[in-house]
Amino acid sequence: MSTVQILENVQNFMNRSHGHFIHGKTVQNTHESRINIINPATEQRVATIADADQATVDQAVKSAHDAFVNAWASVSPYERSLKLNKLADLVEQHSEELAQLETLTSGKLIMISRHLEVAQTVIFLRHFASCATKIHGQTIQPSLPSMQGEKYTAVTLRQPVGVVAGIIPWNFSLMIGAWKIGSALTTGCTIVVKPSEFTSLSLLRLAELALKAGIPAGVINVVTGTGKTGQYLIDSPLVKKISFTGSVPTGISIGKQAMHNDLKRVSLELGGKNAAAILPDVSIDEILPLLIQSTFVHQGQVCAAPERFFVHQSKYDEFVEKAAQILKQLKIGSPLDESVVFGPLSNQPHFEKVKHYLKMAQDQIITGGHVIDTQGYFVEPTLVKVENIEDPLFIEETFGPIVTVIPFENEVELISMMNHSRFGLSASIWSNDLSKVFRLIPQIEAGSIWVNMHTFLDPAVPFGGVKASGVGREFSDAFIDDYTELKSVMIRY
Ligand code: NAD
Numbered sequence: 001m002s003t004v005q006i007l008e009n010v011q012n013f014m015n016r017s018h019g020h021f022i023h024g025k026t027v028q029n030t031h032e033s034r035i036n037i038i039n040p041a042t043e044q045r046v047a048t049i050a051d052a053d054q055a056t057v058d059q060a061v062k063s064a065h066d067a068f069v070n071a072w073a074s075v076s077p078y079e080r081s082l083k084l085n086k087l088a089d090l091v092e093q094h095s096e097e098l099a100q101l102e103t104l105t106s107g108k109l110i111m112i113s114r115h116l117e118v119a120q121t122v123i124f125l126r127h128f129a130s131c132a133t134k135i136h137g138q139t140i141q142p143s144l145p146s147m148q149g150e151k152y153t154a155v156t157l158r159q160p161v162g163v164v165a166g167i168i169p170w171n172f173s174l175m176i177g178a179w180k181i182g183s184a185l186t187t188g189c190t191i192v193v194k195p196s197e198f199t200s201l202s203l204l205r206l207a208e209l210a211l212k213a214g215i216p217a218g219v220i221n222v223v224t225g226t227g228k229t230g231q232y233l234i235d236s237p238l239v240k241k242i243s244f245t246g247s248v249p250t251g252i253s254i255g256k257q258a259m260h261n262d263l264k265r266v267s268l269e270l271g272g273k274n275a276a277a278i279l280p281d282v283s284i285d286e287i288l289p290l291l292i293q294s295t296f297v298h299q300g301q302v303c304a305a306p307e308r309f310f311v312h313q314s315k316y317d318e319f320v321e322k323a324a325q326i327l328k329q330l331k332i333g334s335p336l337d338e339s340v341v342f343g344p345l346s347n348q349p350h351f352e353k354v355k356h357y358l359k360m361a362q363d364q365i366i367t368g369g370h371v372i373d374t375q376g377y378f379v380e381p382t383l384v385k386v387e388n389i390e391d392p393l394f395i396e397e398t399f400g401p402i403v404t405v406i407p408f409e410n411e412v413e414l415i416s417m418m419n420h421s422r423f424g425l426s427a428s429i430w431s432n433d434l435s436k437v438f439r440l441i442p443q444i445e446a447g448s449i450w451v452n453m454h455t456f457l458d459p460a461v462p463f464g465g466v467k468a469s470g471v472g473r474e475f476s477d478a479f480i481d482d483y484t485e486l487k488s489v490m491i492r493y
Contacts, residue, residue: 004110004336010100013205014047020056020224021207023063024217029056035197035226040107040344040351041334041376047105049200052225057192057232060221064163064190065238067218072190075216077132084129084185086213087206088122091178094209095119101202102174107344107377108298109335116297120457121178121206127459127475128182135187135480142490153491158484160188161265162240165233167254168203169246170196170346171301171399177203179474180243181210181220187483189241192221194233198347200224234258241265241483245303248397248423248468255471267472267482269303270465271397272425274446275418276306276454277408279431280314284322287430287452292326294428294454296381299345300401304426304448304463305455308394309405310414316407320383323405324367327381332372344377345400351377354400358382361393361402368401389420397423411440419445424467428454447473 014037019028029050037047050056075083091098098121099113108117137156144152166180173195184191195203200222207222223229227250234242234257242264244254251268258266276291278284295306311319335343345351358369361384368382381401386394394404408414418427427446429437441449447465450456457463457475464473472482 002338018049021222022060024211039104049224052223052229054232060192060223061236061238063218064192068190071216072219081129081132083215087210088125090209092122103335105199106346107335109343117175121175124178124459125182128186132186155489157487164189164191164241165239166193167230167244168195170198173199174202176245183479190219194230197226243267245269268470270470272469273397273421273423274306274426275308276428278311280312281433282430284318310408313407327367357398415443422468425465425469
């Protein structure tokens with residue numbers, strides 16, 4: 001066992017009396033109530049944060065608006081790119097500190113915090129930095145009739161929408177925060193970020209690093225608080241776009257609220273009940289290690305991770321037996337122990353939700369299914385068989401380490417069962433039969449499809465859901481539409 005020593009600056013940061021980060025400074029509004037930040041591995045309080053009220057949100061939004069008009073608008077695309085790259089450098093230099101903050105507040109394994117959360121934050125920031133100089137309109141030849149020899153031409157401009165509100169879930173605060181910050185800043189927008197009330201510390205620290213990177217005060221603001229704080233942000237007239245990542249019910253409520261606010265722009269990255277289809281040609285021994293790793297990363301608390309396995313009936317018994325063997329051997333324990341591969345759930349309400357599903361699954365459990373009798377929010381990685389596709393365990397997103405498995409007979413049945421879901425975030429097909437794979441891909445209702453892999457996000461590849469899994473796309477250059485207004489100009493000469 002090798003347990004990580006908490007850095008002195010991490011300890012000092014947690015001990016601070018945290019406020020909000022507004023216009024380059026920590027702002028404390030002493031009348032606001034405090035929210036406890038709990039380490040999910042120990043159930044101990046490690047810090048407190050402020051619960052922003054309306055006045056604080058207004059202050060943050062005004063700061064972002066002033067910075068949009070007076071500071072960021074005059075920063076050239078090239079300079080925006082340099083500053084985002086500088087921020088990426090600073091995140092890299094402070095990677096251990098940020099990784100520890102994430103692990104202490106989200107229960108993410110330290111190796112995942114280091115090599116996924118923080119490392120990907122750097123990679124994504126650099127991707128967004130590279131986009132700043134590539135945002136452009138078009139030149140168009142209109143078809144208007146020319147009566148007296150006049151000519152016409154048209155151009156389109158892309159202009160930043162203005163102040164963006166980024167609302168973030170608790171599973172990958174820093175990385176998802178960087179998606180919103182990077183998208184906003186590279187397109188010339190400014191942002192107010194509201195992290196989850198469970199995991200706000202890493203983004204508060206990132207905002208400080210942004211100032212060091214030369215990003216002007218007010219361009220990035222962070223307000224902490226609950227859903228109410230998010231609602232104040234959506235209602236603020238100076239906020240022109242909401243970029244939300246979180247659950248479907250919250251997403252629907254935010255979408256409605258945004259529409260009531262004069263059709264405010266909104267992009268929604270929501271939940272999933274993602275399918276992994278295991279076709280008859282694969283070797284179960286070959287695919288299982290990667291499939292299990294992609295499924296149970298961060299204890300299954302990953303929006304794109306699979307929660308439904310579909311296994312061809314010829315391989316079903318072998319799959320179930322071997323998957324159970326691997327799951328039984330996963331070492332469960334402290335996320336600060338570098339040898340552990342399965343840590344706690346991230347927070348108490350989520351622990352209660354997962355326990356509810358475990359109870360529901362009791363008669364169907366293949367392996368796992370228990371709450372671990374110790375301090376912290378620990379449960380076993382669990383595989384559950386389902387016989388009926390109306391089973392709530394097959395239908396509802398658990399967002400935890402509970403995966404259902406069901407056999408299929410042929411591809412028609414497979415597609416019908418895979419698409420039997422209100423969600424459509426991601427799916428995977430495990431097969432070396434390319435002809436079959438390419439015939440299945442267009443039939444699957446999901447925004448991302450992986451072949452012989454699952455849960456891999458890359459900044460160059462668009463990401464987002466269909467059906468109730470969301471509206472809009474992140475990454476690549478697909479995000480640019482959502483953060484800019486397209487203005488058309490027609491000229492007669
Ligand atoms: P959540 O919807 O409960 O909360 C997300 C954020 O919204 C938090 O910051 C929360 O304080 C805020 N919020 C809550 N109610 C609000 C309201 N009425 N108005 C404005 N803001 C409000 O989600 P969660 O439990 O933090 O995260 C887990 C969910 O996120 C899962 O469903 C998961 O699938 C989804 N998720 C999706 C993606 C994706 O990219 N598609 C990525 C990560 C997580």
